[in-house]
Structures are given as structure tokens and as C-alpha cells.
Amino acid sequence: MSRSWERKVRKNMGVVNKQRKKQGNGQIVLNAEKSEKIVGRNFIVPILLILFICLYVVLMQSSTEFQMDTMFWVTIGCYILLAALFYFRRPYITIGKDYVQTRRFTGDKRLPVSAIKGISVQAGYVIIEQHKGGNWVFSKLTNRFPTEIIGEKLKQFAQANGIAFQQK
Template structure:
């Protein structure tokens, strides 16, 4: 818990790092026996693997539950949505879905894909929904 009363849950993103790692290994394996090969193939393969490790360890997905707003890391950067902009929150055993009003966007936080601790996250989302009069659905 932070000084402003917000709680941050951090997960681990594994899909993109796995894809980058597979691409790096593919580059290292498939280009190793080519004639006239320079060091650039090795640098390319190693760069994909380095980027995969960097994304896995540094760029972690998170959701910050504040008093009247949610903040999450999206692909283009951190996004904050006020409670008045949330249409509903759906809580399941393995996922939390936040439906946003303006464009109908959805933020999905899962146990499998994002590696969040769902029991704690579900409890805090229930408190947030009750405190801010947001529609809550449980599956």
C-alpha cells in the first residue's frame, strides 16, 4: 500500500518474451551455416533474446487501484481511468475484466497470461467497485 492509499498488483508478461526468444533462437539456428556469413546474424539473434529477457524482467504489467481511479500499463504506456468512466467490472476465478465507457475498451487481467495473484486482486476490485458505485459482476 502506498501513501495515497493505492494498491499496486504486478504480474509477469510471458507471451511476447517467449515469442521474441523463439525468434532469436530461430535466427541463431537457421543462419549459422550460411556461406559468407558475418557477425550480424549472431548479433540479431542475441538482440532478440536480450529484448525478451528485458521485457520479461523490466516491463511488468501492473494494475494500480486507487481511491477513485485505476491505472494500468498498456502497450502505448500507462493509462488511468476514473471510476466514472468504468461501465462494469467482471470478476472471475482466473480473470478480471474492466469495461470502459467511452470507447467500449476492455482491460483484462488474467492469472494465466499476466500472472497476477487473482485472490488478492479480486478482493481489492470488489472494494473499489463498492466504494465507487461501479457495477460488479461475478462469474
């Protein structure tokens, strides 16, 4: 099947599923798109935010003219909520039939096969090189990604789509 036909089917399927949802019926899944979602855990940014909060509290208490009023505690509470948001919003990589998707700081980003230059796997790191823009790096150290599993899945993805794959 051509990709344009697949896009038309996917688009029409979305329309039908919206109508079925309004009617209270279940959604139709025809030839469900097979994708693998692999998640990590973000712990560095929450730790840095908690350390920043501690530094803020210590510096504010050492000030002689500072009073711990309501705004001080609201600020600390907001930073704790931000740290919790970063901790519970787990980073992921989804490997589909003809795309790779992940969450960046600006939102979810999808990279089609045509935009991928090559894939490099080394101990603790997986790097997806793009034709335009910066490389996507998935690290075991910073985001606790299971890089061995990601490397195996991306090797199959690269072979299926004719992408250069390099294992170091």
C-alpha cells in the first residue's frame, strides 16, 4: 500500500472514530499502527530544582530584614510542584513503522524516516542524527533510558527503512 493511501485511511478513521465517540460507541481500530513506547525517568531536573529551593531558603533566612510571608511559601510550593511535574512527566521514545517520536521541552516531536540521517548506538547512549536540526540523544545516565532495548528496536527500524545504523 502506498503511504498516501495509508494517510487517507488514517484520516478517515479519525473522522469515523470521532463520530462513534459522540454516539457513545467504541472506537474502530483497523490495522492498528504498531509502535513501541519505551519510557525513562527524569531525575536530574527535579534534584536541581530541590537544591535551588534549599539554596533559596538558606539565603533568605540569612537576610536580616527578610520576613517569611505568604509569598515566600507560595514560591517554594510552586518550585516543589514544578519539580514533581518534571519527575512524573516521564521522557519516552516511540518507535513506529515509519517514524520516531519523543517529548522535547517544546512538546512532542515526531521524526519521519525521510528526516533521519543515521542512528548511532554506543554504551549508555543512543543518538538519532537528523538531516536538519540537532541530534536526538537518549542517555542512560541523564534520563534512565534502557538504551540496550532502544538500540535493538532502532536497529530493526533502521533495517526496515534503509537508514544507516552504527554500533560502537
